[in-house]
Amino acid sequence: MDRKAWIAIIFSILGLVAWQWYYVKTYSPKPPVAGQEVTVATPTPAQAPVATPIPVREEPVFAARNQSLYSKNAEYVFSNDKGGIERAILLLHLGENKQAVFLNGNRTMPIGAVGEDPSEPWGGFTMQTDPGTGEAVFTRKDADGLEITKRFILPQSGTKDGNYVVRMELTFHNAGNADVERKGYFVSAGGAAPIHHNDLPMYTKFDWMHEGKFQTIDVNWFNASSVPLLGIPLRDARNLYLEPKKDVTWTGVASQYFCTIVTAEKTKGNSAWATRFDTSNTKDARVYGIQGGIGMPAFTLAPGQSLSESFQIYAGPKDLAQLRMLGGGQDAVMNFGMFGFVSEFLLWAMNSLNAVFHSYAAAIIALTLIIKSLLWPIQNKATNQLRKMSLLTPKMTELREKYKDDPQKMNEEVMKLYKEYGVNPFSGCVPLLIQIPIFFGFYAMLGSAIELRNSSFLWVHDLSQPDTLFKIWGFPVNILPIVMTGTMIWQLIITPKSGDAMQQRIFYFMPVIFLVFCYNYASGLALYWTTQNLFSIVQLYLTRNKPLPTLEKKSVIAKKEAAAAGKKRKKRAAS
Numbered sequence: 001m002d003r004k005a006w007i008a009i010i011f012s013i014l015g016l017v018a019w020q021w022y023y024v025k026t027y028s029p030k031p032p033v034a035g036q037e038v039t040v041a042t043p044t045p046a047q048a049p050v051a052t053p054i055p056v057r058e059e060p061v062f063a064a065r066n067q068s069l070y071s072k073n074a075e076y077v078f079s080n081d082k083g084g085i086e087r088a089i090l091l092l093h094l095g096e097n098k099q100a101v102f103l104n105g106n107r108t109m110p111i112g113a114v115g116e117d118p119s120e121p122w123g124g125f126t127m128q129t130d131p132g133t134g135e136a137v138f139t140r141k142d143a144d145g146l147e148i149t150k151r152f153i154l155p156q157s158g159t160k161d162g163n164y165v166v167r168m169e170l171t172f173h174n175a176g177n178a179d180v181e182r183k184g185y186f187v188s189a190g191g192a193a194p195i196h197h198n199d200l201p202m203y204t205k206f207d208w209m210h211e212g213k214f215q216t217i218d219v220n221w222f223n224a225s226s227v228p229l230l231g232i233p234l235r236d237a238r239n240l241y242l243e244p245k246k247d248v249t250w251t252g253v254a255s256q257y258f259c260t261i262v263t264a265e266k267t268k269g270n271s272a273w274a275t276r277f278d279t280s281n282t283k284d285a286r287v288y289g290i291q292g293g294i295g296m297p298a299f300t301l302a303p304g305q306s307l308s309e310s311f312q313i314y315a316g317p318k319d320l321a322q323l324r325m326l327g328g329g330q331d332a333v334m335n336f337g338m339f340g341f342v343s344e345f346l347l348w349a350m351n352s353l354n355a356v357f358h359s360y361a362a363a364i365i366a367l368t369l370i371i372k373s374l375l376w377p378i379q380n381k382a383t384n385q386l387r388k389m390s391l392l393t394p395k396m397t398e399l400r401e402k403y404k405d406d407p408q409k410m411n412e413e414v415m416k417l418y419k420e421y422g423v424n425p426f427s428g429c430v431p432l433l434i435q436i437p438i439f440f441g442f443y444a445m446l447g448s449a450i451e452l453r454n455s456s457f458l459w460v461h462d463l464s465q466p467d468t469l470f471k472i473w474g475f476p477v478n479i480l481p482i483v484m485t486g487t488m489i490w491q492l493i494i495t496p497k498s499g500d501a502m503q504q505r506i507f508y509f510m511p512v513i514f515l516v517f518c519y520n521y522a523s524g525l526a527l528y529w530t531t532q533n534l535f536s537i538v539q540l541y542l543t544r545n546k547p548l549p550t551l552e553k554k555s556v557i558a559k560k561e562a563a564a565a566g567k568k569r570k571k572r573a574a575s
Contacts, residue, residue: 067129069136071154073164074316075100076136083125083138083150084110084188085166088260088315094454096196103260103315108191108277108291111260111313112150112168118186118240118273118293125150145176146301152313164316165326170309174301184298186273187311189262192253193279193289198465198520203256203447206274206292207333210245214332215272217241219288222276241274241292248272249328251294254318257450257464259333262294263312263326271295317450320347334448342441347449354451361457364524368531372539375434379539439529446522455524463524480526481519485511487533494540 065080075089088111089102104111115121125138125148134154141147149171155163170187174180192204204219224237248269252261274292299307314326323331336343346367353363372379395417403410446452452464459479460467468476488511518526 065127067127067136069129069131069134069154071134071156071163073155076152076154076166078127078129078136078152079110080125080127080138081123082110082113082121083123083127083140084112084121085152085190085313085315086110088164090164090258090316093258093317093450101195101258103192103258104190108289109188111188111190111262111315112152112311113188114148114150114170114185116183116185118188118242118275121186121188122148141175142180144180145174145178145303146180146182147171147173147175149173164314164322166313166315168311168313170311171306172299172301172308173306174303177303179300179302181300182298184270184295186293186295187262187264188291188293189251189253190260190315191277191289191291192255192258192260193277194287195255195258196465199256201288203254204288204290205254205333205335206241206251206272206290207254207259207261207335208243208248208251208272208292208294209329209332210248210269210272212329214329215243216332216335217274219276219290222288239275242271243273244271244295246270248294250330251292252314252330252333253290253292254333256447257318257453258316259318259323260313260315261323261326261330261333263314263328263330264294264296265310265312267296267309269294270297317453318448319450320344334444336444336448337440339437339441339444342437343445346438346441347445347451350445351451359457360452360455360463360524361460361527364463364528365531368528369535371438372532372535376539378434379536380543384543435532439525442525442528443517443521446524452522452524457523457527460523460527463527464522466520467523467526476520478519478523478526480523480530481515484518484526484530484533485515487530487537488514491533491537491540494537 066086067078069076069078073090073092075091076085077087077089078084079086085104087102087105089100091100093101095101109121113121122140125140127136127138129136134156136152138150138152139147149169151169151171153167153169155165168187172180172182194201194204201220202218205216206218207214207216209215221241222238225234246268248264248271250261250263251269251272252259253274254260272292272294274290276288276290279287279289296309301307312326314323314330316322318334320331320334323333334340334343349367349370350360350363353366354360357363357366396414399413399417400410403413446464453462455463457463459469466476466478467480468478470477492508492511514529518529
């Protein structure tokens with residue numbers, strides 16, 4: 001290897017060490033085990049979302065009681081008093097401890113809880129359940145005569161079809177003798193927190209939709225901020241996210257691969273709220289979750305009058321097909337980003353290939369080979385251009401030496417040389433520029449789509465997580481990203497060297513950049529990029545064995561082409 005290749009290797013190692021130090025320092029704490037108590041951050045009185053004082057109503061105190069109801073896909077644990085879903089246990093998905101994943105399991109407020117203050121939902125509900133019909137009914141009566149009834153209806157499909165939609169029918173009835181007024185209320189979507197110890201905070205999100213516009217924040221929104229390096233504070237920590245907006249259709253909380261979404265089916269909401277809560281018991285290892293809900297408008301009921309609302313509750317995996325079936329843009333919680341159309345196509349293609357191979361690893365490899373085969377002509381053309389540029393290296397060295405004291409003149413002469421010989425100095429970057437959207441499409445798709453969870457490949461236990469084999473002094477050794485970086489350096493060594501110094505510098509830094517992106521990410525991403533590197537290496541060897549292209553000026557080429565065209569015309573005339 002030449003000196004520059006060794007420099008690339010050293011930078012890759014330094015980049016890996018720096019990123020891993022930052023990752024361990026910032027994200028390494030594990031979330032609590034199932035059933036662990038947490039402290040929920042509540043807004044201070046000055047931040048309360050209701051401007052007018054809330055009348056104090058005494059609520060009866062009930063002994064805690066839980067009751068489970070089952071669908072084919074999930075177990076729903078209902079709790080009395082607050083009246084809602086305390087936990088949703090997904091029977092078809094396993095967590096780190098090989099037990100079923102449960103959502104809203106960090107002792108946040110129940111899914112479907114209602115109240116005038118986001119920090120404290122109404123309590124005092126009685127609970128009745130019917131396992132036969134899959135219904136749970138909660139009732140409560142206030143001192144002013146307002147009766148509140150919540151009815152939860154589980155999906156009744158007889159097969160494991162991935163249906164995670166629960167309906168909640170909410171009824172307010174004035175059984176008193178005077179008008180009853182409520183200045184709005186909130187419906188809770190529960191909370192979300194990291195499920196796997198490698199889940200990053202950027203995936204713990206609160207999402208919502210109003211007037212067809214998708215909005216999202218992650219749990220870091222609540223952090224205090226300061227000027228980097230200088231430590232000058234810019235903003236204090238925030239306790240409450242509250243956005244009054246028209247036509248709020250749904251709100252939801254999400255972890256990396258799971259989400260809970262509450263959709264208003266009749267009256268649209270008029271605000272969205274979220275708070276952060278601490279899932280850890282120690283001060284040094286903070287792991288935060290997020291909880292939120294939808295704000296509903298105020299109402300007044302005359303004696304004997306009722307108000308009925310209905311809500312759709314989805315508590316399940318981030319399955320694009322299932323979310324799209326909800327019909328209100330809930331699939332936006334996938335957060336695919338600017339290359340969303342690429343991510344959706346790749347997800348569709350990967351699922352289609354998995355139906356053939358019955359292995360997501362094989363599907364990723366096959367999809368990579370298909371993509372690289374389609375890009376083969378472009379890659380070949382770029383490689384030939386790089387080989388032509390390598391033949392120009394002696395001439396470019398002469399120009400740099402001749403005009404070393406006049407950089408502007410040197411650049412002009414170099415560009416003139418490229419034009420004279422018909423060489424595009426940026427052609428080597430074209431295949432990489434095409435691959436970048438595909439790479440980030442995979443990056444976004446693998447970071448949210450549920451499909452890869454618990455999918456194995458050789459030594460990799462879970463393609464949605466890093467393939468850590470062991471740790472050295474706390475440093476995880478992830479094999480696939482290391483192999484990926486090695487193949488990138490190998491590809492860099494055998495790629496024809498162009499005369500463009502800037503392009504070479506870009507190539508030398510690519511292993512560092514990709515190593516940082518992939519080291520603690522889903523190993524399926526490193527599998528994709530390693531496969532495409534190996535394919536490119538084979539392609540380069542095949543191209544390199546061809547005879548070197550002829551380096552001729554464009555004027556000479558034009559004369560030869562004109563002469564050849566003249567001969568053809570003479571032959572046609574003679575015939």
